[in-house]
Amino acid sequence: MQQASQNTNPSAPPPPLLSVTNVEVRYQGSILVLKNVSLTVGEGEIVALLGSNGAGKTTTLKSISSLIQSEEGEVTEGQIFFSDAPIHNQDPVVTVRRGLVQVMEGRRVLEHMSVEQNLIVASAPIKASRQQLNAALEEVYGIFPILSSFRHRQSGYLSGGQQQMLVIGRALMAKPRLLLLDEPSLGLSPIIVTAIFESIARINRELGTSILLVEQNAKVALNIAHRGYVLENGRIVMEGTREELLGNEDLKEFYLGISASGGRRSFKDIKQYRRRRRWLG
Ligand SMILES: Nc1ncnc2c1ncn2[C@@H]1O[C@H](COP(=O)(O)OP(=O)(O)O)[C@@H](O)[C@H]1O
Ligand SMILES: [Mg+2]
Numbered sequence: 001m002q003q004a005s006q007n008t009n010p011s012a013p014p015p016p017l018l019s020v021t022n023v024e025v026r027y028q029g030s031i032l033v034l035k036n037v038s039l040t041v042g043e044g045e046i047v048a049l050l051g052s053n054g055a056g057k058t059t060t061l062k063s064i065s066s067l068i069q070s071e072e073g074e075v076t077e078g079q080i081f082f083s084d085a086p087i088h089n090q091d092p093v094v095t096v097r098r099g100l101v102q103v104m105e106g107r108r109v110l111e112h113m114s115v116e117q118n119l120i121v122a123s124a125p126i127k128a129s130r131q132q133l134n135a136a137l138e139e140v141y142g143i144f145p146i147l148s149s150f151r152h153r154q155s156g157y158l159s160g161g162q163q164q165m166l167v168i169g170r171a172l173m174a175k176p177r178l179l180l181l182d183e184p185s186l187g188l189s190p191i192i193v194t195a196i197f198e199s200i201a202r203i204n205r206e207l208g209t210s211i212l213l214v215e216q217n218a219k220v221a222l223n224i225a226h227r228g229y230v231l232e233n234g235r236i237v238m239e240g241t242r243e244e245l246l247g248n249e250d251l252k253e254f255y256l257g258i259s260a261s262g263g264r265r266s267f268k269d270i271k272q273y274r275r276r277r278r279w280l281g
Contacts, residue, residue, distance in 0.1 A: 016040035017083060017210050018064065018100075018178055024077035025056075025063045033059045035234045036078070041178060046204050046211045048221040048228035050251075056234040057214040058105060061180045064212070065102040066092040082178065096125045099177035103170075105186065107163040111156030115147050115166060118155050122170035139207065140169040143199050161192035165199065172203065178210045179203070185217045193217070197224050222246055 018041040025034035034056050041047045051057050062068040063075050064082075066089060080088040087095050110118050119140055123133055141148035144165040150158065155166055164184055171179055181200065185193045201224040203209050215221035222228060228245050230238040238251065245251055 014043070015081075015084065017043045017045075018212065019081045020060070020064065020078070021080070022078035023063060023075055023080060023088070025059055025068065025073055026076050027068075027071060027073045029072075029074070033073075033234050034063065037231070037234070037236055038078075039229050039236065039239070041210050041212050043177075044204070044208060044210055045227065046201070046213060046225045048218070048225035048245075049212060049214045049231060050216070050218045050221060050228055050245075051231035052216060055231040057216075057231055058182055059234075060231065061102055061182055061212070061214055063088065065100060065180060066090050066095055067102060067104075093125055096174055099175065100180070101171045101174045101176040101178075102180040103167050103182060103184070105182040107160065107167050109155040109158070109163050109166050109170075111154070113155060114152050115155050115158070116151040118166055119147075119169055119173050123173040126174050128175075136173050136175065140172050143172070143202055143206075144169055159192075161188050161196065164188065164192075164196055168196075168199070168203075172207070172209075176209055178212065181211060181213045183214055183216060185215060185220055193220055197221075200224060218245075218251065 020037060020039045023034055023037045024032065026032050037060060039047070039049070049057055049060060059068065059073065062071070062073065064080055064087070066087065068074065069089070069092070075088040079086055082095070082098060082100050085098065087098070087100070110121065113121070116137070119137055120133065123136060128136060141151070146162060147165055147169055150162065155163065158166060168181070168184065184196055184200070188196070197220050200211065200213070204211055213221055213225060222242050222245055225242055227241050228239065229236050230251065238245070238248065240248065
């Protein structure tokens with residue numbers, strides 16, 4: 001991995017904000033889950049990481065944020081650099097202070113606290129001044145106006161969509177340069193999903209936050225992402241720009257649910273696809 005300080009060519013592109021290179025991850029010292037995973041997120045990009053259930057998407061995010069440690073997981077090969085510093089197998093709080101924040105799957109809010117208390121508590125890692133705290137609150141309320149209306153409401157009483165907004169808002173309170181989002185669409189109605197993904201695009205555009213977005217729902221993710229990767233069985237099997245992925249026949253059929261012949265293919269076709277995949281892999 002070449003670092004910026006060693007980069008003597010002034011016309012060379014800047015190194016990506018995040019680079020994951022040939023990463024292998026194991027749980028409990030033996031269970032191999034990620035195999036030779038490489039991906040990058042450039043400054044200002046939204047990058048989608050797509051894949052079906054059990055593909056290793058959450059493990060990828062948790063290996064970047066080092067939260068796999070709490071599940072006895074470890075990066076056993078390869079490296080992860082954020083803004084030119086190695087961050088794999090680090091103290092997760094140090095990584096948050098560097099500006100990399102993960103929103104976990106499942107919308108975990110502090111249910112007995114108000115919306116605003118949830119947001120204030122989430123700014124703790126960066127030790128903000130009162131003034132910085134107020135500015136951060138206003139920023140979050142600007143992205144999610146509904147949270148401002150409900151700022152004194154106990155967060156356990158929010159709807160699923162509002163709780164998803166609150167957990168993203170909590171992550172913004174730590175002023176991330178890179179936000180890792182784990183399946184923000186999960187279990188929400190299409191209308192709410194659309195609203196949340198519009199807000200994610202605004203965070204990227206207006207606050208300049210780079211985003212690595214994990215989704216099973218390829219369609220909504222590629223609607224806002226600039227580039228994407230597909231993870232299958234712990235390996236990256238496809239990567240491309242938004243347009244390349246949207247135009248890819250395999251992705252269309254098996255992740256977007258659209259096929260050239262119209263409608264979904266049969267299970268037999270899926271089995272043939274899997275066999276073909278094995279040959280390719
Ligand atoms: N703490 C853990 N210990 C052992 N295996 C795990 C653990 N967490 C996840 N796995 C396994 O790793 C694989 C990928 O899981 P995960 O990263 O959660 O996938 P995804 O988020 O794509 O659904 C699955 O086979 C899962 O059973
Ligand atoms: Mg997951």
